[in-house]
Amino acid sequence: MANSTHSVTLLTRPGCGLCTTALTQLRVICADFGIEPNTVDVDAAAATDPSLRAEFGDRLPVVLLDGREHSYFDVDEPRLRADLRH
Numbered sequence: 897m898a899n900s901t902h903s904v905t906l907l908t909r910p911g912c913g914l915c916t917t918a919l920t921q922l923r924v925i926c927a928d929f930g931i932e933p934n935t936v937d938v939d940a941a942a943a944t945d946p947s948l949r950a951e952f953g954d955r956l957p958v959v960l961l962d963g964r965e966h967s968y969f970d971v972d973e974p975r976l977r978a979d980l981r982h
Contacts, residue, residue, distance in 0.1 A: 907958040
């Protein structure tokens with residue numbers, strides 16, 4: 897299933913244990929679709945985009961699929977796999 901046209905991004909911050917777990921899960925899931933998940937530190941990004949931290953900073957980690965919120969706190973693996981197939 898390589899060459900997916902989807903992008904997966906994890907919004908995170910340093911020291912976030914749930915974020916570390918989510919990234920590990922995303923790497924496994926995304927590898928099955930030939931995707932490397934991106935990460936964005938919302939605190940670092942706030943220097944140029946404060947709205948990102950304002951919107952998502954209190955409920956990290958957040959998974960974005962193609963730039964849109966897909967899940968937060970936990971990776972919704974069955975739904976993400978289904979959405980990546982399309």
